[in-house]
Amino acid sequence: MPQNEAPGRDPALELWVVLARAFDAVSRHARAQVTHHGLADAEFGILEVLYHKGPLAVCEAQRRILLQSGSTAYVVDKLEQKKLVKRTPNPKDKRGTLLVLTSKGRGLMTRIFPEHAETIRRAMSGLSPAELKRAAELVRKLGLTAAATALDGIPG
């Protein structure tokens, strides 16, 4: 049967395929580690950004974890129930809410973040430091330009 242009022929489609696979493979490592501590991926994402950046508006945290606002509200609810973060009014913007790590949340991150970093390092140990660096450059450029390209224009 005549195979219509195989995706492997097109460099962009090929990269798309390997990108999805790599993301999935590394995700599994990250998820396994994080689940191990009773956290969902997105929960860990929020905690991590607060841990590294300090208190943030919900919308700022949201941008970093790549979820829609409805999902973010759901995740923040969970974290509040677990007493890992607290919502506080944002004095700079009365629309907004500031997310703050509780001491319980900070303690948890202090315990598990190093382990998380080690998990990612191990998952990526197939690339040499130079390869990691080069890959990050290229993939960053890809992400930035893809994000900057208009979503709409369906050709045809």
Added chain:
Amino acid sequence: MPQNEAPGRDPALELWVVLARAFDAVSRHARAQVTHHGLADAEFGILEVLYHKGPLAVCEAQRRILLQSGSTAYVVDKLEQKKLVKRTPNPKDKRGTLLVLTSKGRGLMTRIFPEHAETIRRAMSGLSPAELKRAAELVRKLGLTAAATALDGIPG
């Protein structure tokens, strides 16, 4: 306040962050295009693999779309309801089911796959052909080694 080792310092963590962002950015393009035709991402994934490889066992299709078996059954149900694929018994393995594109399904893919390819190409147009090739090499290597690394070993 003292910022604990910023993720930007660690090449592996850095790549992890940009990888997730790039995947997300390109996904949005793919999703927008595919949604435009009334298909979910995973539905398109199944159709595409059948379109390019011919009839496949459910488990083979599943491996390529990176979903768990429960989710795959759900997606295949949807596609059957839409009369885009058909489940047929697998003569080689009585446990299994073979997925076959209907003519409606093949017609749909013939119409929209070229557009999909163009969408991906456009989303990735920020990289030169040489960069695409190099990125694919590195990211493929990353994905393969990450997939081959044991999931369990939580250090500590």
Added chain:
DNA sequence: TTGAGATTTCTCGAATTCGAGCTAGTTTCG
């Protein structure tokens, strides 16, 4: 041949995510 272990596929409930739409607060600028 046989039986332990692996594979394939599905079901089902729970968890997560999306997406649209709403309210309230903010910004822009004539």
Added chain:
DNA sequence: CGAAACTAGCTCGAATTCGAGAAATCTCAA
């Protein structure tokens, strides 16, 4: 000032995904 446009964050229903587990079949070494 004041209207229009935008932003922040939420709710809610629908869609999707996961994860565990069951049933059928297959594999392969003893």
